[in-house]
Amino acid sequence: MNRFKALLLVIALQFIFLSASFAQKQFKVLLVTTTKGWHHESIHAGVLALQELGTRNFFDVVLMENPGGFTEDYLKQFQAVVFLNTTGDIFNAKEQQVMERFIKSGKGFVGIHSAADTEYDWPWYNKLVGRMFVIHPAVQTAKTKILDPTFPGLQGFQNDKLWTEEWYEYGPEKVSGLNYILGVDESSYDAKADWGDRAKGQGMGKMHPIAWYHEFDGGRAFYTGLGHVPTNFSEPAFLNHLYAGIFWAATGKK
Template sequence: MKLSKKLSCLGLLLVSLCQTAIAEQFNVLVFSKTAGWHHKSINAGVTALEKMAQNHHFSMDWQEDANLINSKNLAKFDVVLFLQTTGDALNDEQQKALEAFIQSGKGFVGVHSASDTEYDWPWYGKLVGRQFKIHPQIQTARLTVLDRKFPGLEYLPDSSLWTEEWYEFGAELSPNLNYILSVDESTYDPKVSWGDNHGKGMGKFHPIAWYQNYDGGRSFYTGLGHMGVSYENKAFIEHLYGGIYWAATGKGMTK
């Protein structure tokens, strides 16, 4: 083999080795289509997730085009993250693609109004775990950590004051939910009425974040993240990354 050809082959090998060495640890598709209420915090969330991807060395693609929720495109990703989605975001074919994605062992992350999405799709309701019912005005309340085993809670004390749009959720739609965070209803006023829709709180136990193994894959949901300023909060960002990391890899749990 001529020297020039040997050098060329060596160069290709080095490029291949370098690409392998710097490859991101996993790939995340951030999806933020809204068919109902549009949260202004979506852009702040995307900016924070882009920075998170750099800090934690994973790749991130942000899309609002539901046509990209197809089997061919989803094959490139390890996690689909629904960021502040609302309403009927996917058609029947796209729904089947997401189902197949989770059934293949991949992960889902839902943020805040991801629970205000796809009410007529039972599989999705079970994937998220609970559905949004109503919320009162934004208030400060006491947030409690329920499960220290789950990753990303290192910056949250056992109990702390937190300001949020506190969602009231309906009944459990999956029996597999493991709860991470809750809010103390005695520290804020949960009562609210929207016409015939009335909220009075969930009682002594009001969950805010949870995770589960579901239909062959993994699902993490957090009800935090309504306000744009939340995405500048280190404790929230690490909480969200813990969910992404676990959904992508199944790792991070402590004993």
């Protein structure tokens, strides 16, 4: 009898383990890393970090590996699409329509760093991101500023945290209603940039946002300008910041 009970216990534990293994995750996000311009060294570190973030927080991260696989049927399984250091014109007209319908259906978007250096000729996408990249100075250490402490995931940036980054200067707002949550103190670094005939930058002044979120066209969009330096993807402060944005974009919950 004791052996029989022991066998039943083993079977029960195996069943519990298998049930937990196959339990439905909180949500699923599609990770897009396509580049048609500059290829960031941090993409590899970012992919690994986001996959680990998914494991730790019980959500699925699927890397888009099929260039022609961005279809409406395929996207039905996802609650958000994440653009990790994408650059240039990465979608054709049909894929752009798929993305627009995805957001209009109530789903979410997360843009990381050079997602703001992507698809300049797609007006709808410009509004989705909120502001587009213009220029940046050399990578430098600067002080961050929390602009909205009510948004989660910013605890690691308290007390003017020093952060080393490629500080983007952004153009004007492409849409109203952007909620700014994190900025950079321009007095703590040299914001000037000179790319010759291509562009020149003087910074954005006292209000230099680097992360924001907004509701757009039926869905949600979160953007952060952090993520150029590969080692940033091992920083708990940044990972918490990313997860808060992904969680909000995928679920609508703050």
